[in-house]
Amino acid sequence: MAPVLAIRDLDIRFRTGAGELHAVKRVSFAIEKGETLAIVGESGSGKSQTMLAALGLLAANGGVTGSAKLNGIELVGASQSALDELRGRKVAMIFQEPMTSLDPLYTIGAQLVKVLRRHKPISRVAAREEAAALLDRVRIPDAAARLDSYPHEMSGGQRQRVMIAMALAHGPDLLVADEPTTALDVTIQAEILELLGALQRELGMAIAFITHDLGLVRRFAKRVIVMRGGEIVEHGAVADIFSMPKHDYTKALLDAEPAGRKAPVAADAPIVLTADDIRVEYEILRGMFGRRTLMVKAVDGVSIALRAGETLGLVGESGSGKSTLARSIVRLAPATGLVRFEDRALLPLSKSEIRPIRKTLQMVFQDPYGSLSPRMSVGEIVSEGLRVHEPGLTASQRDARAASALEEVRLDPEMRRRFPHEFSGGQRQRIAIARAIVLRPKLVILDEPTSALDRTIQKAIVELLRDLQARHGLAYLFVSHDLATVRAMADRIAVMKDGKIVEEGETESLLANPRADYTRRLLAAAFTGKVERVKGIEPSS
C-alpha cells in the first residue's frame, strides 16, 4: 500500500543573522494510511520543521530540498496555489498554541465557514449549518450558539477543539498534530487525545503526532521516530523503543523524568512563613455605569506554613488560584489575611514597608523569555536587586556577587557580559534563579519554573534547585501543574481547586493515597498514561 506521506532526503536550512542554520539533515520516513506516527524530540530537534516544510509552511528564511509526496503528489517546490488546493482538504495541521492559533478578531463561526467554503462550493447558510455540526462533532456543548463566540470567550481546551474541527472540516487523509496538548491542563489533555483517537477511527486518517512527551507517545502511537539535531536517531515500534532503546539519546529521553526525591527537612527547622486565611477577590464591573459588580474569588481562605529548607508544592490546574496565592504572599496580588515571614507580619504592611523584606523573599517566574529585560546584560540583570537592597556595595563588589551567583547556577561567569537573547530557555531560567539567589533570600517562590522547558532540561533545573536549597537552607513555595516535577521537589503538596486547598499532605503519602476526588483525577491524568493507554485511542496497526 502506498504511504499517505513519503518523505525522502528532506533537508532544511535557515538563513539567519548568525549564518546558515542546518535545521533538518536529509531525513526520510513514511506515514502509512490510517496510522499514527509519533515524531519525538526536544525543541530544536527539527521535528516540527520537518512537517511544516512538507506542508510548505516554513518561515520565509527557510529553504528546503528533497522530496515530500502526499498521495504521490510532490509538495516540495509546489506552487503556493497548488499547495493551497491540498492544504485543508487532503492534509491539515493543528498546533501547539490554542490560545493564538485562531484569529482573535473573527468569530468561531466565521472562521469555520471560511474553511468550509474554501474547498467546497456551498452557500454561507449551508456552511454555517455544517460548521455547527463540526463543533458538535468535536464535542463543544451548545454548538450552534457557540458559532457567534470569539476565541477569547473560550477556554484553551475549547479553542483546541475548534482548531481540530477546522482541520478535520474536509476529512483529510493526514492530520499533523504538533504538540496539540502541551499547552493544556492534564485533565483536558486526556480529553483532547481521546477525541483525536475517536475521530481518527471514524475518518480513517493518518496522524503525524509531534511531541516531546514520551508518555503520550506510548499512549497514542505504535510507531515512533526519535529526532535530535535535525537527524532521525531511532526509528521503530513504540514497544521496542521503550523496552530496549538503542540510541543513547533515546535512553536519555526515557530517563528524563525528574528523578530522585528531596532530602527531608530537619525536625527542628524553624517556620519561616505562615499565611492565614488568605483571600484574593477580583471585582468585575458590569452594567451601564459599572455599578453592578461580580466578585471572583481567586483565592478563598487559604492557610499555609513553610519551614526553613522545606518545599511546599502548590498543585492545581489553570484557574485554580495557585499562582495568585503565591503572588499574594509577595504582594504582587491584592489580598486580605495574615502573612507572617520570620516573625514579621507582612500582609498589613504598606508597599514601602515591605520593600526591605523583599530581599529575603524572591520569586522565579514561568516564562524565561518574558521575565528578563532584553536590554540589560546578564550581569546587570543579576545584580540589579543588589543596587536596591545593598546600596553600600561598589560596582565591582556587585559584579563579583553576580559572577558568583552565575557560578552557583552553573553558568560561566563570563556570560554576564552578554544579553538574554543569546541564551536558551534553560540557561535563561538559570539566570532568573541567579537573580533570585544573589540576594541570599530565605524563601523563594517558584512559579512553574520548569514548565516552559524541555524534559531533559527540566530535570537539570530540578536538580539545581534542590542543590541550592540544601546548600543555603532555602524554603521553596513551588507552584506547578506538573505532578512528576512536584514529586521530585516537594516535601509536602497542597492541591488547589477553585481557590481552595482540597487536599494537603506529605508528598509520598498524598500521591500514594489521594483522598480528594479531584486529586485522584489529576493523578490519573498525569501518571497512568505511563503504564496504560488512554481508553478509546486505538493505535494504528
Next chain:
Amino acid sequence: MLGFVLRRFLSAIPTLFVVITLSFFLMRLAPGGPFDLERPLEAKIMENLQRAYGLDLPLHEQYLRYLGNLLRGDLGPSFFMRDFSVAQILMQGLPVSMALGGGAILLALVLGAGLGAFAAMRQNTGADHAVVGFATAGVTIPNFVVAPVLQIVFGLTLAWLPVGGWNNGALRNVILPVIVLALPQIAVVARMTRAAMIETLRADHIRTLRSLGLGGRHVAEHGLRAALLPVVSYLGPTAAALLTGSVVVETIFGLPGIGRYFVEGALNRDYTLVMGTVVVVAVFVLVFNLIVDILYALLDPRVRYE
C-alpha cells in the same frame, strides 16, 4: 456601549473646561492687547474701546463672562476683524478646512493602508523597498516644498490645475492642496500599516489560515484587519488636526480655511478669536478620540467598554 459613549461624553466636559481655562489665562499672560497699535491710541479712545469690549473689568470677571457667553453658544466679537463675530469667522472657514482635511484623511487611509499592505505582503522585494522609500520621502520633505513644486508642475507647466484659490470648493481647486496635506499622512499610515501587518503575518493564526489552504487574499484580509488597529488610533488625533486646518497649505494656496486664524489671532492679540479656535480644536480632538475608542471596539471584539 451606549453607556460608555454617554460616560465618555460627560467626562469630556471637565477636560474641555480645563483647556478653556488654561488657554484663557495663558493668553492674557502675553504682553500687549488687541488695541495696542504702533501709533498708540489716545487714552480716552483706548478707555472707550476697552469698556466696549469688557476689557476694563478684572480678569476673573472677564473669564466668568466669557464662560457664560460660551454656554449660550456665543464666542464673542472678534477684536481685530471688527465687523464679524468669532462664530461668523469660524463658520465661514471651517467648511473649507474640513473639506480639505476630510479629503486628506480619506486619501491617507485608503492609499496609506493600501500601500502598507501591498508592501507587507511583499516584504524585502523591490516593491516593498519602493514603498518604504516613498514613505520616508513623504515624511521628510516639508509641505512648503512640495506645494510650490506641485504648483509649478501642474499649475504652470502643464496648466492642468489652478495654482490656488477656493472657487467655492471646485474639485479642480481642491486637488493640489488635498494632496499636499495628505502626502505626509499617507507616508506615515503606509509605514505603520506595513510594520503592523508584517508583525501580524508572522502570527500563529495566519499560519493556521495557510495550513488550511486559505492563502493569498484570505491572509491579506486577516492581516490587514489586525494591522488597522494601530492605524486607527493614530488617525484619531491626526484627523482632528487636519480638519481644523493648516496654516501653511491655506496660505500657499490662498484658501479661506481657519488654520491661519491661529496665527493671525495670536499675533493680533485677538483674544476671542484665539479662544474660539481653541474651543473648536479641543472639541474636535475630544470627539475624534471618542470615535477611535468606538471604532476600536468594533474592530477588536476583545475590547469592551463597560
